[in-house]
Amino acid sequence: MRRSTILLALLITATLLGIVAARENTRGQFIALQEAQAKHFALDNRWGQLQLEQATLASNARVGDIARQKLGLEAPKNDQIVMVKTP
Amino acid sequence: MTQPRAKFRAPSPVPLPAWRATALWAVVTLGLVVMMAQAWRAQVERGPFLRDQGALRYLRHFALPAQRGPILDRSGKALALSVPVQTLWVDPRLFDAQQARWAQIATALGISAATLAARVRGGGSQFAFLARQRAPERAAAVLALHVPGLYSLHEDRRYYPSGSIAAPLLGFTNVDGRGIEGLELAYNAWLQGKAGEETGLRDNLGHPLALLGAARPAQAGRTLTLSIDRNIQYVAYTALASAVQRFQARSGAAVLMNARTGEILAMVSYPSFNPNDRADYRPGLYNNRAVADTFEPGSVMKPFTIAAALDDGSIRPDTTFNVNTNCFRVAHYCIRDDVRHDILDLAQVLKYSSNIGAAKISLRTPPADLYQMLRSVGFGQVSGLGLPGETGGAVPGWQGWDVARRAAMAYGYGLSVTPLQLAAAYAAIANNGIYVQPTLLRRDSGTPLHSQRIMPAATAARLRDWLTGVTRRGGTGFLAAIPGYTVAGKTGTSIMANGKGGFRKHQVNTTFVGFAPAKDPQLVMAVVVREPTQGWRYGGVVAAPVFRVTMSAALHRMGVQPDTSAQTWTATTAEHLTADQERRWAEGAGDAAH
Numbered sequence: 229m230r231r232s233t234i235l236l237a238l239l240i241t242a243t244l245l246g247i248v249a250a251r252e253n254t255r256g257q258f259i260a261l262q263e264a265q266a267k268h269f270a271l272d273n274r275w276g277q278l279q280l281e282q283a284t285l286a287s288n289a290r291v292g293d294i295a296r297q298k299l300g301l302e303a304p305k306n307d308q309i310v311m312v313k314t315p
Numbered sequence: 316m317t318q319p320r321a322k323f324r325a326p327s328p329v330p331l332p333a334w335r336a337t338a339l340w341a342v343v344t345l346g347l348v349v350m351m352a353q354a355w356r357a358q359v360e361r362g363p364f365l366r367d368q369g370a371l372r373y374l375r376h377f378a379l380p381a382q383r384g385p386i387l388d389r390s391g392k393a394l395a396l397s398v399p400v401q402t403l404w405v406d407p408r409l410f411d412a413q414q415a416r417w418a419q420i421a422t423a424l425g426i427s428a429a430t431l432a433a434r435v436r437g438g439g440s441q442f443a444f445l446a447r448q449r450a451p452e453r454a455a456a457v458l459a460l461h462v463p464g465l466y467s468l469h470e471d472r473r474y475y476p477s478g479s480i481a482a483p484l485l486g487f488t489n490v491d492g493r494g495i496e497g498l499e500l501a502y503n504a505w506l507q508g509k510a511g512e513e514t515g516l517r518d519n520l521g522h523p524l525a526l527l528g529a530a531r532p533a534q535a536g537r538t539l540t541l542s543i544d545r546n547i548q549y550v551a552y553t554a555l556a557s558a559v560q561r562f563q564a565r566s567g568a569a570v571l572m573n574a575r576t577g578e579i580l581a582m583v584s585y586p587s588f589n590p591n592d593r594a595d596y597r598p599g600l601y602n603n604r605a606v607a608d609t610f611e612p613g614s615v616m617k618p619f620t621i622a623a624a625l626d627d628g629s630i631r632p633d634t635t636f637n638v639n640t641n642c643f644r645v646a647h648y649c650i651r652d653d654v655r656h657d658i659l660d661l662a663q664v665l666k667y668s669s670n671i672g673a674a675k676i677s678l679r680t681p682p683a684d685l686y687q688m689l690r691s692v693g694f695g696q697v698s699g700l701g702l703p704g705e706t707g708g709a710v711p712g713w714q715g716w717d718v719a720r721r722a723a724m725a726y727g728y729g730l731s732v733t734p735l736q737l738a739a740a741y742a743a744i745a746n747n748g749i750y751v752q753p754t755l756l757r758r759d760s761g762t763p764l765h766s767q768r769i770m771p772a773a774t775a776a777r778l779r780d781w782l783t784g785v786t787r788r789g790g791t792g793f794l795a796a797i798p799g800y801t802v803a804g805k806t807g808t809s810i811m812a813n814g815k816g817g818f819r820k821h822q823v824n825t826t827f828v829g830f831a832p833a834k835d836p837q838l839v840m841a842v843v844v845r846e847p848t849q850g851w852r853y854g855g856v857v858a859a860p861v862f863r864v865t866m867s868a869a870l871h872r873m874g875v876q877p878d879t880s881a882q883t884w885t886a887t888t889a890e891h892l893t894a895d896q897e898r899r900w901a902e903g904a905g906d907a908a909h
Contacts, residue, residue, distance in 0.1 A: 258525060269399065269469065273451050276398030283393045283476030288549035306798045311877055 374514055374527060381508030382471050383492050384536030386485060388545040389757045395485055395499070397471040397492070401454035403445040407435055409464025416462055423457045447490060448472045477545060479587040480552045483603040484543070486703070487590050496601055498539070498755065501701045508536035542578035542757045547571060547869045551581040554864040555842065559585050562847035562857050568604035569861060570738040571840040571869055574830055577742070577751035577763040580838070580869060582735070606705040609731035610824045610843065613809030613854070614668045616727035618744060618778050620677050621661055622770050623688035625777070629680040632777055635660045638671040646719040650674050662781040666790045668806060670726045677725030678718070685724060686713035691750065691769040692740035694732050698753050708732045727809060737841035741828045744782070745836030748775035779803050783833040795829055795859035797867045799877035803836070804829020804862065806854035811846070822846050827858035831866055832878040838869050
């Protein structure tokens with residue numbers, strides 16, 4: 229009778245500790261999830277900005293302006309076009 | 316004296332009736348049974364209901380926004396992108412207590428204190444938008460002030476990296492990310508995705524405390540890959556804008572498509588708008604004129620008149636017409652040519668764009684046959700692109716055509732068409748007489764969505780040959796000629812109707828429709844410039860150069876091999892040109908800076 233009581237008390241204590249550990253674990257995981265979500269958002273945001281930046285830098289208007297104004301390029305006139313034939 | 320104390324004697328136990336103990340036990344047991352029964356009911360029988368009721372009172376459902384899919388051009392370059400942004404909102408019940416800090420918040424937001432107050436008052440009692448769709452770093456600066464009652468939520472904002480170039484085609488979304496114009500509207504269901512949801516606890520600042528159960532993840536919208544080529548679109552837009560500005564025209568539109576597959580490589584409309592600035596969203600600007608504007612096409616319809624007449628045997632390929640008159644009278648109308656000619660064969664009717672010749676052909680052709688031809692190449696009906704605002708134009712039923720209408724239909728009056736219809740119709744001539752349904756989506760299979768033979772291959776081949784003459788020396792469309800390639804096409808200049816049965820003398824629509832290389836056509840393009848007010852207001856002068864500049868860039872871009880020698884061409888063309896014509900033609904691919 230006495231031994232079984234002690235065993236029961238031990239089991240209850242273990243269960244209680246288990247609950248505390250599970251709670252702590254959940255909290256830890258939740259914080260990790262929050263951090264991961266924040267990171268996901270930040271990376272998503274960065275990705276979006278980089279896509280935009282890439283699209284803006286490669287925009288035809290910008291490339292055309294640089295070609296014309298900085299590099300002094302222009303589209304060839306008709307008499308400047310030379311056709312070559314592959315042998 | 317004292318009396319001895321009586322010895323204490325415990326009272327003798329009164330025997331209690333046994334029923335009392337039994338009754339007590341019964342009461343206690345009954346109480347326990349009742350408690351157990353109630354616990355059973357609460358935990359088991361009504362458990363789910365009560366738990367749900369409890370959850371309703373403390374759990375919150377949070378929407379997980381789905382990112383809208385991007386719109387890409389045929390080579391995967393972004394035309395429309397959704398980028399994460401943050402929206403700031405307030406709960407006025409808490410935020411009102413922080414009025415001392417409003418000035419500080421307004422400064423951080425870059426708005427006046429009065430605007431901030433108006434926004435707080437402008438919402439509901441528990442929710443008001445403070446600033447929508449801010450860049451995350453700017454929103455973070457405001458949130459760092461840690462003001463009670465001020466919260467943020469994640470949203471997406473649509474950006475259009477190519478700006479105004481493709482704006483009327485792409486359309487735009489409203490502030491909630493729903494497509495409300497153009498392709499954004501037409502493919503909204505495809506692009507939109509499906510919002511997810513998570514359930515959990517949050518504190519009064521909106522920070523999550525715990526999640527309950529598995530979240531339903533958001534399904535991002537799908538990618539829409541168009542047949543549009545961003546580079547060709549850019550060249551088409553700048554060339555068109557340059558023509559509209561140079562000739563001080565009211566508007567312009569152009570469509571360039573692959574004659575074999577029906578894929579539209581460029582669809583431009585000018586004036587356009589900046590899709591990244593909502594203040595610019597005005598109907599007059601975001602209207603896609605390539606599909607929404609109809610006009611009387613004028614001479615570009617002549618090839619179809621000839622095709623109908625050839626097909627039903629009304630004329631033969633070698634039939635000639637005497638057009639040597641200043642006025643060819645039909646009913647009480649006088650049909651004229653800009654330049655008087657003598658006897659013209661069919662090639663010359665097209666080359667010199669003779670109205671009298673076309674009218675004579677039409678008057679020999681049963682009207683039902685011409686009507687059938689016009690309908691079969693797509694006039695008078697929508698093309699099936701699914702773009703909002705697309706109109707089918709109007710081809711009146713042949714039963715109502717009087718003799719004047721029959722003559723007028725021959726050279727493109729009395730019916731209305733869109734630039735897209737013109738491109739698709741000429742694609743049928745380019746494509747050996749097979750009409751292909753135009754599409755705005757990339758066709759990886761290299762085959763059209765739908766195709767149908769609408770004229771014999773021999774008729775299409777003849778028309779191709781004759782239309783090549785239009786861009787040769789002396790032809791009305793010589794400014795459309797591209798060194799190294801044979802070009803077939805037709806100019807059109809139509810006087811605008813005044814809506815009262817007459818015409819506005821000084822208002823014209825100028826058109827050029829053509830394809831290249833003429834011997835083995837790959838690309839077809841229609842250009843329309845409406846109401847030019849400066850210079851020579853003819854399709855061959857206003858619209859043809861837009862074709863030349865865009866088509867030459869498109870031929871190079873699509874890797875189409877040249878089919879003629881540039882030097883030979885230049886030598887033969889230059890002979891008959893005036894100095895101004897020579898200068899304009901020599902611009903070649905042009906430097907259409909805009």
